[in-house]
Amino acid sequence: xxxxxxxxxxxxxxxxxxxxxxxxxxxxxxxxxxxxxxxxxxxxxxxxxxxxxxxxxxxxxxxxxxxxxxxxxxxxxxxxxxxxxxxxxxxxxxxxxxxxxxxxxxxxxxxxxxxxxxxxxxxxxxxxxxxxxxxxxxxxxxxxxxxxxxxxxxxxxxxxxxxxxxxxxxxxxxxxxxxxxxxxxxxxxxxxxxxxxxxxxxxxxxxxxxxxxxxxxxxxxxxxxxxxxxxxxxxxxxxxxxxxxxxxxxxxxxxxxxxxxxxxxxxxxxxxxxxxxxxxxxxxxxxxxxxxxxxxxxxxxxxxxxxxxxxxxxxxxxxxxxxxxxxxxxxxxxxxxxxxxxxxxxxxxxxxxxxxxxxxxxxxxxxxxxxxxxxxxxxxxxxxxxxxxxxxxxxxxxxxxxxxxx
Numbered sequence: 001x002x003x004x005x006x007x008x009x010x011x012x013x014x015x016x017x018x019x020x021x022x023x024x025x026x027x028x029x030x031x032x033x034x035x036x037x038x039x040x041x042x043x044x045x046x047x048x049x050x051x052x053x054x055x056x057x058x059x060x061x062x063x064x065x066x067x068x069x070x071x072x073x074x075x076x077x078x079x080x081x082x083x084x085x086x087x088x089x090x091x092x093x094x095x096x097x098x099x100x101x102x103x104x105x106x107x108x109x110x111x112x113x114x115x116x117x118x119x120x121x122x123x124x125x126x127x128x129x130x131x132x133x134x135x136x137x138x139x140x141x142x143x144x145x146x147x148x149x150x151x152x153x154x155x156x157x158x159x160x161x162x163x164x165x166x167x168x169x170x171x172x173x174x175x176x177x178x179x180x181x182x183x184x185x186x187x188x189x190x191x192x193x194x195x196x197x198x199x200x201x202x203x204x205x206x207x208x209x210x211x212x213x214x215x216x217x218x219x220x221x222x223x224x225x226x227x228x229x230x231x232x233x234x235x236x237x238x239x240x241x242x243x244x245x246x247x248x249x250x251x252x253x254x255x256x257x258x259x260x261x262x263x264x265x266x267x268x269x270x271x272x273x274x275x276x277x278x279x280x281x282x283x284x285x286x287x288x289x290x291x292x293x294x295x296x297x298x299x300x301x302x303x304x305x306x307x308x309x310x311x312x313x314x315x316x317x318x319x320x321x322x323x324x325x326x327x328x329x330x331x332x333x334x335x336x337x338x339x340x341x342x343x344x345x346x347x348x349x350x351x352x353x354x355x356x357x358x359x360x361x362x363x364x365x366x367x368x369x370x371x372x373x374x375x376x377x378x379x380x381x382x383x384x385x386x387x388x389x390x391x392x393x394x395x396x397x398x399x400x401x402x403x404x405x406x
Contacts, residue, residue: 044089044149049137053128053147056135058084066234073130074234076190079122082349089153093354097318098157100356101344104322105163107361114341117158118204119151119348120192120276121169123185126176143173151348171203172196182245189232191279191286194246194294201299204343208304211341213268216305223302224248224257226292233287246280249298259293260301262310264328265335269308271297272325273345274317277310284314296345309339317346322359329362336361 046054060067061080069075085091105115125148129137137144146152146169155165172184175195184196192200228244250257259282271277278284281295301307313320328335336342 044153046149047145047147049145050147050149053131053135053137054084054087056132057081057124060132066236068235069127069130070133071130071187072239073127073187074189074232074239075124075131076234079124079190079349082352083122083124085352086150086154086349089150089157091352093352093356094154096354097351097356098154098161100318100358101158101163102161103358104344105161108336108342109162111336111361113336113339114164116164116166116204116207116341116343118166118168118200118273118343118345119155119351120200120345121148121172122347122349123190123192125151125169125348126172126185142177146170146173148348151351154351166204166207168200168203171199175199180245182243186230186232186242186244188234188239188242189230189286190234191232191275193244194228194280194292195244197276197280197294197296198247198299201296201303204300205303208269208341208343211268213304213306219251220305221249221260221302221307222252222257224250228289228292230286230289246292246294247299247302248293249302250293257293260298260307262297262301262307264309264311265333266338267307267309268338268340269304269306270311270336270339270342271300271308271345272311272317272321272342273313274347274350275312275314276317276345276347277312278314284312308343309335311335317344318350318353318355319357319359322357326359326362 057080060075061077061082061084064077067075067077067080085093088094101115101117108115124131125146128135128144128147129139131137148169152167155167158165175181176184178195182195183193184199185191186193224247226246226248228246229241230244231239231241248257250259252258275284277297278295279286280289280292281298282293284295285292297308297310297312311321311324313324325335
């Protein structure tokens with residue numbers, strides 16, 4: 001089956017089966033504090049400060065490229081554009097995103113797996129006072145008020161459907177700047193700093209630690225403090241390097257630290273998502289950095305003292321990892337066969353994109369009649385083309401997953 005036909009079949013299969021659910025095993029999660037400024041999905045009432053902030057995001061985002069803010073801080077116009085598009089919780093893009101998330105949640109729940117959705121807060125939400133000198137952002141104990149009421153409303157909407165959302169905004173705001181520990185975002189990059197990943201991992205682990213994880217390994221994961229001199233890609237002209245403290249994670253071998261090895265199958269915790277999972281780790285180190293083993297995946301492994309399964313995608317946290325799981329499941333493997341929790345990490349601003357897909361966990365085929373097995377056979381799609389001979393490659397087959405970093 002061609003890639004296009006496969007995706008069409010995926011969407012049709014999910015449209016017919018999304019309503020199916022069964023009783024799910026309960027998990028002893030801790031409660032997440034969450035602000036809900038409006039009813040789930042309702043348009044929130046914004047403060048004048050937030051309204052002015054969003055208006056400035058729209059104006060600056062329209063200019064394109066990267067933007068120089070205050071005190072040497074830089075921001076991505078793409079992030080600002082998407083923030084401006086997230087003002088209406090009923091926007092088509094948010095409907096598409098929440099539908100895809102809810103659909104995947106229902107499928108996993110039917111398998112006894114808990115979905116935990118973790119949106120990564122935008123840099124501008126955490127540092128709105130650095131965006132423009134024209135904005136009058138009030139600070140209390142060096143923290144701004146939350147200016148993301150639409151995102152909070154969307155998170156409340158997901159929670160109302162039984163989906164656990166870990167909102168990282170409050171803990172990241174609380175520790176956004178520390179002269180000793182370093183900032184949670186670099187001044188010159190749109191990707192969070194190592195300490196941002198570390199703070200996020202501690203927050204996530206606090207909710208997951210009560211789950212029955214495997215016993216700690218005989219060779220426990222260790223940490224090692226380091227400092228990185230870093231200049232990110234946002235400035236258009238040379239900018240001063242920042243000193244970023246980080247906590248490298250690995251195992252001790254022959255007196256040296258060896259990086260953590262992740263797999264794809266066999267663990268009760270699976271991580272899926274975008275570049276936020278592996279930023280600051282080996283081949284995934286952001287431009288301008290090297291020799292770091294301090295990604296969110298590493299930090300979470302250290303906090304839990306166990307190495308979860310990892311299904312990363314650098315560019316597309318919305319669909320790519322789920323499509324890879326679909327491909328493996330359809331090919332006879334069972335990548336989530338041992339999973340009890342799937343942690344889905346994606347940029348919060350991706351909720352402004354409309355290309356969220358309904359992706360099944362696997363497709364079912366009858367080999368004698370290669371027809372998609374649906375809950376309603378009368379609505380079956382046209383038969384896919386006959387499979388090629390065993391010694392011929394499948395036409396237009398999906399590309400292989402990149403090898404995980406070791």
